[in-house]
Amino acid sequence: MSVLNRYRTTLTSFLAYFIMSGMLAPIGIISAPMAQEFGLPVTAVTAKFSWLTVGIFVGAVAALVVFNWCRIKTAMIGLFGLLAISLLSLPFSGSIDAIGLRLGVVGVCCGIGLPAAALVIARTYAAEHRASMLVITDGFFSIAGIVCAWVAVTVLAMNFHWSGVYLFVAGIAVLVVVLALFSSYPESSGEAAADPSPTAWPISAWLCIAALCTYTMAQNSILWWLPQYAQQQLGATADAGGALVGQFWSGMFAAQLFVAWWVLRIGVNRLLWLAAASTLLLSVPIWLVTDASWLWWLAALWGFGNLGLLKVVLSYGSTFTAIASPRLVSSLLLGATTGTAISPWLSSHIVALGDASYALKFGSFAYLVMLVLLAAAVSLARSRPAIEVTLNPQS
Numbered sequence: 001m002s003v004l005n006r007y008r009t010t011l012t013s014f015l016a017y018f019i020m021s022g023m024l025a026p027i028g029i030i031s032a033p034m035a036q037e038f039g040l041p042v043t044a045v046t047a048k049f050s051w052l053t054v055g056i057f058v059g060a061v062a063a064l065v066v067f068n069w070c071r072i073k074t075a076m077i078g079l080f081g082l083l084a085i086s087l088l089s090l091p092f093s094g095s096i097d098a099i100g101l102r103l104g105v106v107g108v109c110c111g112i113g114l115p116a117a118a119l120v121i122a123r124t125y126a127a128e129h130r131a132s133m134l135v136i137t138d139g140f141f142s143i144a145g146i147v148c149a150w151v152a153v154t155v156l157a158m159n160f161h162w163s164g165v166y167l168f169v170a171g172i173a174v175l176v177v178v179l180a181l182f183s184s185y186p187e188s189s190g191e192a193a194a195d196p197s198p199t200a201w202p203i204s205a206w207l208c209i210a211a212l213c214t215y216t217m218a219q220n221s222i223l224w225w226l227p228q229y230a231q232q233q234l235g236a237t238a239d240a241g242g243a244l245v246g247q248f249w250s251g252m253f254a255a256q257l258f259v260a261w262w263v264l265r266i267g268v269n270r271l272l273w274l275a276a277a278s279t280l281l282l283s284v285p286i287w288l289v290t291d292a293s294w295l296w297w298l299a300a301l302w303g304f305g306n307l308g309l310l311k312v313v314l315s316y317g318s319t320f321t322a323i324a325s326p327r328l329v330s331s332l333l334l335g336a337t338t339g340t341a342i343s344p345w346l347s348s349h350i351v352a353l354g355d356a357s358y359a360l361k362f363g364s365f366a367y368l369v370m371l372v373l374l375a376a377a378v379s380l381a382r383s384r385p386a387i388e389v390t391l392n393p394q395s
Contacts, residue, residue, distance in 0.1 A: 006124060008183040012076060012176050013117035014140040019083070019176070020110045021144035022169040023052060024340070025249065026152035028224040029242040030162040032231075037162070038096045042228060047348040049224075050341070051100040052107040057341040059111015060334055066112060067119065075116050076180040080173040083109040087170035090163040111337070115330075123186035138256050138311065145249025153242035201320060205328060207377035208317035209335035211370045215279075215310060216339030218366035221347040221359045222283060223248060226299065229356035234292035244299040251303025259308040268315045269378075275307035276374050280367040287360035310336060313374070320381070 027049050035045040066075070086102045086109075093099045117137065148165055155164035226248075227241035259271070282305035286298050317332045347359045 005184055008179050009120050009124060009185055012179045012183065013120045014137055015172055015176050015179075016076075016080070016110075016113045016117035017137045017141045018144040019080070019169055019172055020056075020114055021141040021249075022148040022172065023106060023110060023166070024220070025145040025148045025245055026165045027344070028227040028245055029149060029152040029156070030165065031224075032228065032238070033156060033162040034096075034099075040096065041352075043348040043352045045096065046224060046351075047345050048096055048100045049103065049344040051104040053220075053341040053344055055104040055107020055109075056111040057107075057334070057337045059108040059113070060115070060330075060337045061111075062108070063112045063115035064330055067116070072116055072120060072185040073180060073183070075112065076185070077177055079109040079113045079116070080176040080180070083113075084170045084173035084177065087163075087166045087173065090166055091161055115333075120185060138308070139253060142249045142253035142256060146246045146253065149242060149246035149249065153239055153246075156242070157239060201328060202381065204377040204381040205317055205320040207373050207380070208313055208320075209332055211373040211377065212310065212313055212317075212332055212335040213339040214366045214370040214373065215313070216336045217343050217346070218283070218339075218363040218370065219306075220340055220343035221350070221366065222286065222302075222363035224343065225347060225351060225356045225359035226286070226295075229287070229360055230292050230295055232356055234290065234295070236292040236295070240292065240296070244295055247296055247299040248303040251300035252306055253303075255304040255307050256311075258304075259311070268312055271307065272309075272312050272316050272374065272378070275305075275309040275312050276367075276371045278305035278307060279309055280364065280371055281305070283360075283364045283367055287357050287364070317377075 027046065031042050031046045031049075034040075035042045038045065083106050086105045090099060090102060093102060121137065148169065151168050152162075152165040156162065223245060226244050227238075230236035230241040230244060231238060262271070279302075282298075282302045286295065286302060289295065289298065314332050318328060321328055347362065350358045350362050
């Protein structure tokens with residue numbers, strides 16, 4: 001594979017992560033103008049994004065088998081081409097149900113596209129470089145959260161249609177298609193690797209899967225309702241409320257750069273406890289403060305306090321089989337995807353019981369459940385030999 005071709009295929013993988021985050025990050029910012037356009041409560045509109053998140057879940061499940069018969073290049077061109085078409089048609093959808101259907105299609109494309117991107121990097125780079133390249137993919141995910149939150153706020157401030165941010169994401173998808181057309185991809189062999197059955201996994205592995213589900217459910221419940229909370233309860237402007245999303249992702253990005261170095265010094269096992277505790281504790285002040293000006297700092301601090309927790313749990317969970325199991329790693333990712341999938345529906349129903357602050361408090365409670373699950377996983381695993389690992393390249 002030529003150096004130029006490697007750069008192209010690697011860039012398509014990075015942009016796939018950018019697109020996934022670009023779909024999720026603006027939800028809390030654009031839900032209010034969408035509700036105004038269709039004459040619906042914000043909770044009803046936010047719940048429609050379940051089409052997107054459930055679609056991501058369906059795509060993640062499909063990705064377990066789709067590459068046994070589909071070439072990676074074909075998948076990249078087809079998936080991101082369909083994704084771009086779906087997003088470009090949003091301004092002409094006409095109804096909230098039609099928008100939900102398009103978001104579902106986009107979700108399925110993202111759910112399959114992300115494993116494809118990870119597979120490209122795993123097959124392109126040797127083991128000693130693979131982990132660092134996958135850390136960069138996480139960086140693109142966070143950068144997209146910053147950029148797309150800013151684009152969403154800017155589009156609305158200029159009185160453009162709320163779909164403007166997704167038209168921007170569609171442009172990124174078109175770029176992926178163009179790059180893929182002129183690239184050669186390392187293809188999957190379709191061979192079924194020896195992999196322990198889920199019935200052979202220890203209970204600790206299942207507890208980690210459940211912990212990742214509660215982690216993403218908590219994060220999204222807070223993140224998607226934080227702009228509404230800032231505006232409705234604390235009197236912040238729409239621009240200031242939307243900027244909080246970008247602040248969170250800025251903190252998350254800084255933490256990912258820091259953790260990539262720090263984990264080598266303290267190890268995953270100790271970082272697991274620190275990240276889980278700081279994620280919970282730093283989420284609480286967000287719904288305790290009464291001055292909106294503090295939220296700008298607290299959102300960034302909460303993002304940094306995550307300390308790459310999803311990656312840390314994936315790395316820890318992968319040690320429960322003698323050799324890192326592709327099936328186990330995929331199941332850990334599915335746990336995280338499941339939490340994302342149910343967040344819009346669940347958080348919308350919680351907010352309907354009171355106000356946006358209920359979603360933030362529920363998020364902290366879900367983090368507490370996550371911490372208990374991880375504590376149980378570690379406790380049950382103590383009888384096993386301690387295994388210190390670096391960031392898992394398959395995650």
